[in-house]
Amino acid sequence: MRxxxxxxxxxxxxxxxxxxxxxxxxxxxxxxxxxxxxxxxxLGVSVDARLLxxxxxxxxxxxxxxxSITSENALKMNRLLVAPNQYDWSGGDSIVDFAxxxxxxxxxxxxxxxxxVPKWVEAFQGxxxxxxxxxxxxxxxxxxxxxxxxxxxxxxxxVIDDNGSLRKSIWSxxxxxxxxxxxxxxxxxxxxxxxxxxNDYGQEINLKKALAIKAMxxxxxxxxxxxxxxxxxxxxxxxxxDSQYRRGLAVMTSVGLLVHISELxxxxxxxxIKTLTITENMLEEQEQKYESIVEIYKDVVPKKQRYGxxxxxxxxxxxxxxxxxxxxxxxxxxxxxxxxxxxxxxxLDGLRQ
Ligand code: 9MR
Numbered sequence: 276m277r278x279x280x281x282x283x284x285x286x287x288x289x290x291x292x293x294x295x296x297x298x299x300x301x302x303x304x305x306x307x308x309x310x311x312x313x314x315x316x317x318l319g320v321s322v323d324a325r326l327l328x329x330x331x332x333x334x335x336x337x338x339x340x341x342x343s344i345t346s347e348n349a350l351k352m353n354r355l356l357v358a359p360n361q362y363d364w365s366g367g368d369s370i371v372d373f374a375x376x377x378x379x380x381x382x383x384x385x386x387x388x389x390x391x392v393p394k395w396v397e398a399f400q401g402x403x404x405x406x407x408x409x410x411x412x413x414x415x416x417x418x419x420x421x422x423x424x425x426x427x428x429x430x431x432x433x434v435i436d437d438n439g440s441l442r443k444s445i446w447s448x449x450x451x452x453x454x455x456x457x458x459x460x461x462x463x464x465x466x467x468x469x470x471x472x473x474n475d476y477g478q479e480i481n482l483k484k485a486l487a488i489k490a491m492x493x494x495x496x497x498x499x500x501x502x503x504x505x506x507x508x509x510x511x512x513x514x515x516x517d518s519q520y521r522r523g524l525a526v527m528t529s530v531g532l533l534v535h536i537s538e539l540x541x542x543x544x545x546x547x548i549k550t551l552t553i554t555e556n557m558l559e560e561q562e563q564k565y566e567s568i569v570e571i572y573k574d575v576v577p578k579k580q581r582y583g584x585x586x587x588x589x590x591x592x593x594x595x596x597x598x599x600x601x602x603x604x605x606x607x608x609x610x611x612x613x614x615x616x617x618x619x620x621x622x623l624d625g626l627r628q
Pocket of ligand 1: 347348351390391432476508538595
């Protein structure tokens with residue numbers, strides 16, 4: 276009898292806790308307010324060209340929830356500049372067309388990144404003038420191709436090393452340490468109306484790096500190099516400290532440029548445990564963390580400096596983090612079937628307040 280009573284109580288308890296969770300997500304998925312409606316600044320997502328054209332659910336969700344688009348990979352040099360003077364515009368054009376026809380802001384990512392150098396460029400032989408012309412021509416061809424359609428660009432990506440010095444790369448080796456400034460000048464010549472960003476990761480953990488980025492940006496500003504904004508990628512986890520995030524964001528904001536949280540995702544499985552079970556508790560912590568990041572952004576970045584928040588691809592199926600870690604994780608606000616998660620609610624609540 277006592278055993279039966281115990282079973283009954285346990286079943287009741289299970290029903291209450293679990294049905295709450297289900298009800299919560301069901302309600303969430305019935306709520307018709309969208310992120311872009313709630314957001315007091317542009318809300319973006321990076322997209323994959325193939326998914327955008329082939330997956331209706333993906334396209335509809337992007338269209339419904341966001342008003343800013345970043346190209347995740349399609350505008351990188353290794354995707355575009357397939358052979359000398361030969362460009363493959365297919366992926367980039369389909370994303371830019373989508374942004375134009377749906378009336379969304381288009382942010383181009385990225386012109387100069389040490390990890391997106393085509394193989395043939397790695398093997399390129401030439402003196403420093405030939406190298407300079409190669410990069411200048413790439414920047415101006417791409418910006419020129421999308422002139423008037425792409426509002427802003429991540430011109431240089433990750434050129435500061437984790438120790439705060441200029442990263443050694445194929446570009447710094449062939450063009451010398453001041454090549455970054457020239458990239459912005461070339462970009463500005465190609466489209467004087469485009470807003471030009473510097474984008475990097477780790478400012479929210481590594482103060483030394485954040486200060487080095489700040490020093491570089493201040494130096495560019497002092498020299499009147501055309502640069503308009505800074506991006507903090509923000510690939511973080513539920514364990515990330517809010518106060519560290521606030522500090523990194525404050526350092527970037529203090530430069531006085533536009534500030535873009537440019538690649539947000541929030542991992543659960545930082546230790547890359549192959550057998551990790553994702554718990555409701557973790558998903559609640561993720562909800563909290565998404566909400567905190569939005570609140571910190573609103574708190575730290577003055578209105579006129581807010582370029583917005585962009586998440587890095589859309590659902591738990593599409594995030595590069597899954598491929599990267601080869602382990603269970605769920606970093607995004609949408610689940611693998613594009614249903615809104617608690618993380619979505621965190622974002623929405625942060626935006627609404
Ligand atoms: O998400 C991108 C992934 O699909 C690509 O394979 C990878 C290499 O091009 O780049 C990823 O995006 C990166 C972004 O361009 C710059 N910041 C770090 C991102 C994650 O690596």
